[in-house]
Amino acid sequence: MPDRGKRRKTVEELEAELRADPEWVAQEKLRDEEVENRAQELRDAQGPLLQELRSVGLDLDTVWRLVNVPNTPEAAIPVLIRHLHGNYPARVREGIARALAVPEARPAWDILVSSFRASAIANDGDVSVGLACALDAMAVAADFDTIAELVAAPQYGEARGILVYTLAKLSRERARKILEPLKDDPDLAQNIKPALKGKRSVD
16 A cells, blocks of 8 residues: 655656666656757758748748747738749648648638648648648638538548638638538538537648
């Protein structure tokens, strides 16, 4: 039986023990170096993109600085579109796609729809999700049929999940007719019910 009289160690005490262990310290340093090396590789890989962004007045260390800001500067949008299909690591291409998730990128709608189709079929993971976020941000009522076609196509896989919410946002009643027959689709099942209730998961 455990010794009930024995005092449990605090988090601070456990951390102090770890930091006194040379092997743990060495492993932690190695992990930190690996993370920094990977970050530097991504910074180096997106050099051409960052150079062109600087030419329009945006001095960034990563394209991800444009993600989750109130508005991507309009001057950046043509640059991002030109680099969307560049030979970049997936993490960089995802950042480009998510930086385009603003209504101001609407003129590139056809390009992004085509890119989403190709990326999803290629099972390009988070890049497809980033492109779906971009489509969601700029979709208007006239895009309902296009979004419905993308959602209903199983070859586009899990990336369709975000577009379920787009469909419901554009027209809840029309979306219901499209989505209810898809409720057993394994890629969409977790999204359909909350979307039709007007709820939204975190992208």
